[in-house]
Amino acid sequence: MNEKASHPTIDQRFRGYLPVVVDVETAGFDAGxxxxxxxxxxxxxxxxxxxxxxTEPVSCxxxxxxxxxxxxKALEFxxxxxxxxxxxxxxxxxxxxxxxxxVRKAVKANRCRRAILVGHNAFFDLGFINAAVARTGLKxxxxxxxxxxxxxxxxxxxxxxxxxxxxxxxxGIKWNGKEAHSALYDAAKTAELFCAxxxxxxxxxxxxxxxxxxxx
Numbered sequence: 001m002n003e004k005a006s007h008p009t010i011d012q013r014f015r016g017y018l019p020v021v022v023d024v025e026t027a028g029f030d031a032g033x034x035x036x037x038x039x040x041x042x043x044x045x046x047x048x049x050x051x052x053x054x055t056e057p058v059s060c061x062x063x064x065x066x067x068x069x070x071x072x073k074a075l076e077f078x079x080x081x082x083x084x085x086x087x088x089x090x091x092x093x094x095x096x097x098x099x100x101x102x103v104r105k106a107v108k109a110n111r112c113r114r115a116i117l118v119g120h121n122a123f124f125d126l127g128f129i130n131a132a133v134a135r136t137g138l139k140x141x142x143x144x145x146x147x148x149x150x151x152x153x154x155x156x157x158x159x160x161x162x163x164x165x166x167x168x169x170x171x172g173i174k175w176n177g178k179e180a181h182s183a184l185y186d187a188a189k190t191a192e193l194f195c196a197x198x199x200x201x202x203x204x205x206x207x208x209x210x211x212x213x214x215x216x
Contacts, residue, residue: 007050010110017116018107019044019149020142021054021194022099023187024128025078027064028071031124031131035064036092037080038183039129041099042191043106044118051199054191059184060098061089065135078181093136096129103142115142120164120190122148151190154197164189171196 010018021042028034040059044052064070064082075082082089090098103115119125126148133141155167164186168175173192179185 007046007048010044010046010052011112013046013050014112014116016113017144017147018103018110018112018114019052019118019194020103020106020115021118021187021191022122022125022129022143023119023183023190024125025080025181025183026074026128027080027082028069028074029124030069031127033069034074035068035070035082036062036095036128036132037064037078037082037089038062039095039099040183040187041103042187043103044191044195045110050202052195054188054195057184057188057191058099058102059187060095061087062095062132063089063091065092065132092132093138096132096136096138100138100140100142104140107142114144116144116147116149118149118151118190118194120151120186120193122150122152149194151193151197155193158197158200164193168193 021044023040024036025038026034026036038059038061040057042057043055045055046052070082107115117126126143129143130145151167152162156162159167159170161167161170165175165177165180168189171193173189173196175189
């Protein structure tokens with residue numbers, strides 16, 4: 001094919017929203033009661049071929065808010081010691097600002113209205129982000145307050161798998177179980193998975209168009 005295909009920009013592709021992959025690690029399942037311990041975000045970019053790619057992630061450890069519940073079972077599962085001296089954890093407000101600043105910059109640079117959170121069980125990650133924003137009174141949350149893209153649903157459709165590790169394997173994404181359950185690692189792998197699904201869909205759409213036009 002000599003003719004160049006025309007592809008939408010990322011703001012056009014997602015109706016004015018910038019997809020940003022987020023993962024959190026917590027001390028339980030209750031966003032209003034249990035501590036937020038880690039946040040990681042991966043901003044996505046689109047190349048001239050209309051393909052999505054992850055950018056460098058941003059992440060930070062978070063100090064439990066005053067009075068936060070720390071469920072021992074959750075800490076055993078994710079292996080986090082909230083009081084470890086080498087965590088260099090930030091207070092919630094500062095941690096959110098660390099994550100939000102590059103997201104807001106990317107939203108503006110890509111001419112988007114807001115960011116939209118991409119996550120594996122995205123309601124969980126967004127719930128903890130929204131709860132921390134409410135606790136800290138932080139203004140200018142760049143994320144849509146309730147809409148998300150959930151890779152559980154997308155992976156179930158594309159690969160027949162809903163567990164992140166299994167979906168990644170089906171997508172041909174390398175997985176290291178020893179590194180899993182850190183916000184940084186899980187956000188990076190979720191970003192790869194989301195890009196794989198969206199890019200594969202784009203390829204199928206282009207193939208169908210070529211077939212219909214008789215170019216294939």
